Amino acid sequence: MPAAPHSLLSMAQALADGTLRSRDLVEQALDRITDPQGEGPRTFVAIHAASARATADESDQRRKQGHPVPALSGLPVSVKDLFDEVGSVTKAGSRVLEHAAPARQDAPAIANLRKAGLISIGRTTMTEFAFSGIGINPHTGTPANPWDRANRRIPGGSSSGTAISVTDGMAALGIGSDTGGSCRIPAALTGLTGYKPTASRISTEGTVPLSFTLDSVGSLGRTVSCCWAADRILSGQSVTLSDTLAPRMTSAPRLGVLRTYVTTGLDATVARTYEHALRRLEQAGAILTNISFPELDTLPDINALGGFPAPESLTWHEKLIEKHADLYDPFVLKRILRGKEQTAVDYITLRLRRRALIAKAAERLDGYDAILMPTVPIIAPRIADLHDEGHYAATNLLLLRNPTVTNFLDRCAISLPCHEQGSAPVGLMAMGRHMGDEHLFAVAEWLEQALSRPNS
Numbered sequence: 534m535p536a537a538p539h540s541l542l543s544m545a546q547a548l549a550d551g552t553l554r555s556r557d558l559v560e561q562a563l564d565r566i567t568d569p570q571g572e573g574p575r576t577f578v579a580i581h582a583a584s585a586r587a588t589a590d591e592s593d594q595r596r597k598q599g600h601p602v603p604a605l606s607g608l609p610v611s612v613k614d615l616f617d618e619v620g621s622v623t624k625a626g627s628r629v630l631e632h633a634a635p636a637r638q639d640a641p642a643i644a645n646l647r648k649a650g651l652i653s654i655g656r657t658t659m660t661e662f663a664f665s666g667i668g669i670n671p672h673t674g675t676p677a678n679p680w681d682r683a684n685r686r687i688p689g690g691s692s693s694g695t696a697i698s699v700t701d702g703m704a705a706l707g708i709g710s711d712t713g714g715s716c717r718i719p720a721a722l723t724g725l726t727g728y729k730p731t732a733s734r735i736s737t738e739g740t741v742p743l744s745f746t747l748d749s750v751g752s753l754g755r756t757v758s759c760c761w762a763a764d765r766i767l768s769g770q771s772v773t774l775s776d777t778l779a780p781r782m783t784s785a786p787r788l789g790v791l792r793t794y795v796t797t798g799l800d801a802t803v804a805r806t807y808e809h810a811l812r813r814l815e816q817a818g819a820i821l822t823n824i825s826f827p828e829l830d831t832l833p834d835i836n837a838l839g840g841f842p843a844p845e846s847l848t849w850h851e852k853l854i855e856k857h858a859d860l861y862d863p864f865v866l867k868r869i870l871r872g873k874e875q876t877a878v879d880y881i882t883l884r885l886r887r888r889a890l891i892a893k894a895a896e897r898l899d900g901y902d903a904i905l906m907p908t909v910p911i912i913a914p915r916i917a918d919l920h921d922e923g924h925y926a927a928t929n930l931l932l933l934r935n936p937t938v939t940n941f942l943d944r945c946a947i948s949l950p951c952h953e954q955g956s957a958p959v960g961l962m963a964m965g966r967h968m969g970d971e972h973l974f975a976v977a978e979w980l981e982q983a984l985s986r987p988n989s
Contacts, residue, residue, distance in 0.1 A: 555589035555607025575674035606650025611704035617739040640739025657694030666932035668693030689719030714936025716751035717948035721908035721960025728760035785818035786902035810951035817983035839871035847872030908960030
């Protein structure tokens with residue numbers, strides 16, 4: 534079986550050229566999922582082997598017969614266990630929903646994937662109800678980070694299985710959600726690229742909600758172009774093999790390098806790797822300006838009562854908790870129940886303070902092509918070190934701190950790997966403007982190319 538090319542678009546080109554078959558990609562993915570020495574059992578909660586093979590054969594046959602097919606037809610993708618897929622039970626990483634009825638229709642985002650010819654290879658594990666950036670799940674098990682399997686480090690969450698499905702070649706692309714970093718955190722910790730769109734661009738209908746204010750539908754892939762293609766498909770647009778990231782950067786980008794709030798508490802590896810990445814971008818021609826946004830220091834106070842996720846998740850979970858509280862992950866249940874701490878006045882005040890911070894961010898940040906910061910302040914800790922509730926909570930807050938900025942400000946962001954191959958994965962995050970997704974992808978492509986150049 535030929536080795537799969539690196540990116541989603543290069544795989545699609547190989548399929549179009551006839552040098553690769555969809556069935557080859559599906560079989561390769563299934564082999565890795567079912568490898569008894571691999572992370573498959575902790576990465577997938579359901580495998581769509583029969584339907585994936587049948588759909589792959591149909592895609593290959595249509596190509597062989599010369600029928601037109603969508604450019605990405607036949608590529609296997611993984612789907613986070615948060616999205617409705619017709620015929621599958623959406624458990625959202627929980628025991629509470631184990632006996633729910635199978636979905637009668639696909640979530641709109643998943644329907645768009647199928648329309649584009651992408652093949653769901655299976656449903657991936659996640660933090661229960663997406664309520665943590667760590668990725669540990671006591672019900673399904675937690676897949677280990679590929680960087681250091683010997684010490685079984687966290688994959689990041691909540692889209693934990695989504696990330697490992699891509700790092701381990703179980704899928705060409707992973708579909709996840711991002712409420713406070715759930716695509717970007719695992720991308721940063723495992724060395725992938727992770728994208729969070731402007732929330733309103735992609736429908737969250739047909740997903741189990743965490744926060745209907747902050748939820749967004751994103752992706753994890755190996756390259757910027759992978760996430761770009763996924764974003765177009767998820768948002769109902771088309772992709773052709775003649776497409777390029779548009780508009781491309783015609784000159785080096787102007788980048789605001791955010792300091793203080795997002796750079797406190799960096800571990801030595803992240804600090805060293807991030808600063809080295811900034812130097813490489815500057816050497817490539819980027820115009821870097823250190824900036825501060827002191828109003829961000831108010832975020833912990835604004836979210837002191839659990840922010841939007843606590844009351845909005847409690848709205849959805851309240852009746853389930855009354856009947857099945859004992860089935861919840863205790864760490865997750867505690868965070869949901871914080872919703873009881875907010876009054877109507879608290880919630881309305883939260884919305885007003887968010888609106889004011891969004892307006893202030895537009896004044897301070899919109900003069901740059903993108904705003905840079907470390908995706909997360911630490912490298913992936915060991916799973917075994919996070920059994921203590923206090924340490925778990927502190928680590929979770931630290932992982933969420935920087936990515937959450939984007940969700941709260943209603944913007945788009947991408948995490949790019951910026952570490953040297955073989956070293957601990959570190960993510961560099963570029964944040965764009967509200968509805969500035971296309972421009973951010975152009976900036977991200979420039980950053981990716983600059984970071985991939987040999988060190989000078």
